Amino acid sequence: MTKVLTVNHLSGGYSRQHPVLNDISFDVKPGELVGLVGLNGAGKSTTIKHILGLLDPFDGEIRVEGMTIRENLTGYRQKMAYVPEMPELYEQMTLKEHLELTAMAYDLDKTSFEKRSKRLLRLFHLEKKLNWFPIHFSKGMRQKVMIMCAFLVRPDLYIVDEPFVGLDPLGIQSLLDLMVEMKKEGAAILMSTHILSTAEQYCDRFIILHEGKIVVQGTLDEIRARYGDPNASLQNIYLAVARGETKWFS
Template structure:
């Protein structure tokens, strides 16, 4: 049932950042959330994960809203933030255990998934490490393991490639592909447009808090006929248009 953003108006003050944003992310697809800095991408994500309350409209995840069933709503979502968020006083093992308890996951099966992911990202010998011991890229890998071990139905992924080495980027993209094949709905915000173009089924192009255009790459190309064929060309065309406004 994925994600449904239904005529969302919202932001951080009485003056809305988002102005009637309306889209869906279906089960088994990856949708790229694209836009210039300040377009409203993070605000949209913060509404979906429940950090912001809509001024108008609603967000539905897996058939429920946050107000209808907060626990069910949140347990369906795995979130990878742009900047890693870790508890300084918890080891890696304790961090993963806390997530398992928060999601109500069966420990043995989840630890099996976790160990596979830890080995993939070369963290399997660091379970007793604290966040202070990790580099920026390693912290990002911890967030990836923390999210994908949940086997969630919905993934919200915000600028996931920052700080990752090429091997880790490849491994993350493999996990995204696998989650898609298993029926998850995935919303990914990124400025790494080559990856977005290759792995996303559809795109939502935000501009000044509104959806400029949404659809497949072919539909975006039709909407920006003056641009080139790549997503990067379309993005640059949007940037040029903003400078000329």
């Protein structure tokens, strides 16, 4: 099967003397939601920054739909959408203008823009906030704007970083429903999260990072088999890794 995202032997971070990531490799295929799991400081955000092109790898390479960011900067970035943990909006632009700017950046046609934006506004109950500026938005509303911008463009790859922080239960379910829908349409999704019960329910595979290395990856059943307990929850396995109990995965 074609791989939308391929990370090959990636080492990186902020200093070559003290790399955060050490030789990690994984992929995400079309129609697949992969959970990126690990403690704070395990390397999840650094991995995401490398995929987005915000950091240059020390070694290895990252490809999206077969291309690296150096080969085609615009094409590479247009293949993905990003939902950050902390929403970043332009304070002088309304909600409507954020959506319009996103559509322009991804060359989205007017008909698709109007149809998709109308649905997203209704889904997140922001129809009456189109002319509001971010200063009037709560943290959850700001997060919903970021989610709407990402799902407006329907790229091949979604990078979703701790997306549930600040969202109300209805917003969380709306986001989950959108991810399921995009999966069915063939999108690949990499999601970093600490909400393990939700990840266990929705993710197809998992990558468990610890101290900059991939300790184990695979479906939950595959990871359970290596862990040695067919009934273990993702929470159980995560805690074992966090405590340094990794002999099962060697």
